[in-house]
Amino acid sequence: MMPTLAFLAFLAVMLLAMTIVRHPEEMPRALRRMRAQLMVFGLRLPLAILSASFISILVPPDAVAPYIGPESGLPGILAAVLFGAMIPGGPILTFPLALVIWRTGAGEAQMIALLASWSVFAMHRIISFELPMIGARFVALRLASSGLLPILSGLMAMALLFLWPR
């Protein structure tokens, strides 16, 4: 985790410097936006992490691995895609949940299929943004064009993990 923290800190400092030099007048707006997001996440994220921790105790340890474990292959990827498509929330809920599923024994390729499927289907976003703003035809076209592709992501991950095993 430390290299990641250092990398993100470096990136943040670089961008901060760029913003101060090139758009100093935008700084108050950026800070306001940051504060607003921190308020939202700061309250919800600890609750989500806590819920995920409770759920990991409630879910029996062998509930996940047989279906989407590292050895589950293509059927596991299909199951993960199905499950990912049904997650009804944004990232605040999904990532703590994904961490629980991963720790309970899901395979890496299956996790990738799950997250790809969640991001393509994203029920909550379809209902609250896409349908009201762009309409059913666009949603249908988008799902027809990309609905099967999370399977491809999972298979790619499986191939990559096979070629470069850890």
Place this chain on the structure above:
Amino acid sequence: MSNRKAGPKVFDGGFFFMASLATVSGSLVAWFHGWPAVATAFHAAASDAFFIIPLIILGIAVGTLLTVLVPHEVVARHLGKQAGARAILLSTLIGTVMPGGPFVAFPIVVALGRAGAGVGALIAFLTAWTAVGLHRLVVWEIPFMGAEFATLRFICSLPIPIIAGFAAEKLSASISALRVEWEKLP
């Protein structure tokens, strides 16, 4: 989306959903496994939060500053100018690097659709923003799943928007029920 200045509300449905999820799951743990298990869960959550939350704070800083440095007028200008395969590839790139939530991405799609942008490019843009999204990678994926997993996920998601863009172009050209009628949108 007229209330753009209001931003997300702190105590809305999302908050109460999270609060009730934590309460219900916590009660179930207490019921089935007793209070020591609840204490264990709090402990595990605290040590997770200790690693994850600093990363998320930095992620938010990076995301917000990127939004300032790359205003979405610039995104819209570059997206609307192209056509064909070039448009799909460029839209994928722009969608991948574009920061911001759905309240930024969807209005861009609607405006460009009305202005006559190709549907393949718009679908590629939207799919890249959601399925590849560097922004999500930085704010969520790296903190929760680690940099190594995030990199693998990023590589494996790259083909999705490109294929989706070409597929959307073909599908909307051949199936009239899938043709989006931009002029009829509210």
